[in-house]
Amino acid sequence: MKIAIDAMGGDMGPKVTVTGAVDAAREYGFSICLVGQKDLLTSELSKHDTSGLDLVIEDASQTVTMDDLPLVAVRQKKDSSIRIAAELVKSGEADGMVSAGNTGAVMATAKIFFGALEGVDRPAIATVLPTIKGMSLLLDVGANVDCKPMHLLQFAIMGHAYAQQVLHIPKPTVGILSIGSEESKGNELSRMALSLIRQTPFNIVGNVEGRDIFRGLVDVAVADGFVGNVALKIAEGVEEMITSLIKREIRKSIMGRLGFWFMIPAFKNLKKSIDYAEYGGAPLLGLNKVCIICHGISEAKAIKNAARVAAEFITKKVNTQIKEDISAIRQMIEKKKISAVESC
């Protein structure tokens, strides 16, 4: 198993990505190819004990910044770490890639280099959200802003396969992110998508709302990329606000600081429960190859977990399952077992 890691990605750069890569090589025995500026990575790698580990460096002279426009980055930075990592995967030298770089640029590069899986109209970005029971998958969170019902059906199929194979949920439940549980609730797109996925053999719970997701009442929640991304960023915003308000209150008084001291283990567990780093990044679903995107603020643990997730994505043959499921659904539509209206 060889994973290419974009070592220049992320807000903290090689310091964090190299540590994550070394940890992944040691813990899981993966071959890791670190992609980025050779001198910088050699120097960073020399700080670690890498004896017995299968770690190589692939030089890439350019770095995509968070401000670069995705398509400009792909076209103009031909020697960027994102692009070189994608080339390694495309040529088969690596089995999958991980990047904590500019999400738009990684997505655009992966789409261009890997192409969509047979039968998939719109590849999507999925993200794992913490819930009080464990975790749920939400997709699409930003790859496709204006969608048709058929796209949401494909997101459901892809999310279902990923939840089954990588999140280890034997029979994942699937819902449409909406604004009320009744079938009549929602906008035109969500209602049409629900009536479509209702006809599939998946375990459909119907419409779900924000509370249902965080209460752990659905395993896979599906939305167009605009709604999904708004939802994700609202969730991050609320979490950030509450954390910030708790900190402010703790600092305000001696009682607060004392109480916090006793509660450190509790807060640590809480942080762990809702920590993105535990979940190993956001998979791009519906591509011919495997690419996991990590949050820009990823720590080494997130990079390590993303490498593990990429490996599982590959060994569990998620893409094969997606292709088969999409083909099966297409056949049901052709045989009129699923009635898809024209605008779907």
Added chain:
Amino acid sequence: MKIAIDAMGGDMGPKVTVTGAVDAAREYGFSICLVGQKDLLTSELSKHDTSGLDLVIEDASQTVTMDDLPLVAVRQKKDSSIRIAAELVKSGEADGMVSAGNTGAVMATAKIFFGALEGVDRPAIATVLPTIKGMSLLLDVGANVDCKPMHLLQFAIMGHAYAQQVLHIPKPTVGILSIGSEESKGNELSRMALSLIRQTPFNIVGNVEGRDIFRGLVDVAVADGFVGNVALKIAEGVEEMITSLIKREIRKSIMGRLGFWFMIPAFKNLKKSIDYAEYGGAPLLGLNKVCIICHGISEAKAIKNAARVAAEFITKKVNTQIKEDISAIRQMIEKKKISAVESC
């Protein structure tokens, strides 16, 4: 100032609404008309000292439940507390109404009885969200699921007037809820809406994301009712999850319980910062009369604050400002000072 309060609304019914009404009458000197089952309300009212307060009961034999379909409730429950309260406002016997009942039914009743303000195509529901700096207004949060850019422009105008007059923000900033700050980010609707509101004289910050709202970087965030409602329920879901996980951690150990004991004042302040009850409910904007909807789980304080907000809505002439601003914008469009594309 006479406020009609739907005393049967809310998960906890008259016990809570009557207390809130008595508090509002005492604290603000309002005349309050409690609408609902007379016997029940008389008995509930007798538990309070109401000497010197202007409180009357208006009998309404029926109650709309949370499960009633909005239009069915309006048409079939002709003697419901929601409908009678709306009739009192329509006839001028009361100046405004407050209800913690079935949101859809209150909205439908208010739309039918009061009608849209001159120039307003789509009345909207606004909600106040807590931020680390204070509060922001988000609208629409559910009245209109499929919108055109011109509707979002009207939401911006209505939210701006409300934020200025009732939230006391002299020059509110306005943004479009989207998925990135760049003008090019968003879906077709949000991008067209942004290019439209950019041409108005309001203080436009552009696209805003969840984090921007909760960091307090925008006063009024505008979205279609589907996106706004998804956002609101995601925010509630995250808050509920974090609260529930903190409680679980506290219960787990003696250290946690001890720490919590010291931190009670801090947690109380935190709860106050993010407590919906402090903000006095969600106004319906764009109607000829004033109606404030409270959360189903409202406590007495939320009802009292909603009555205060309704009164301020009336005395500050928010509806007059909305009418004038919409008329001014319409004139700008007619004079081609704002270029609205046809599909707007």
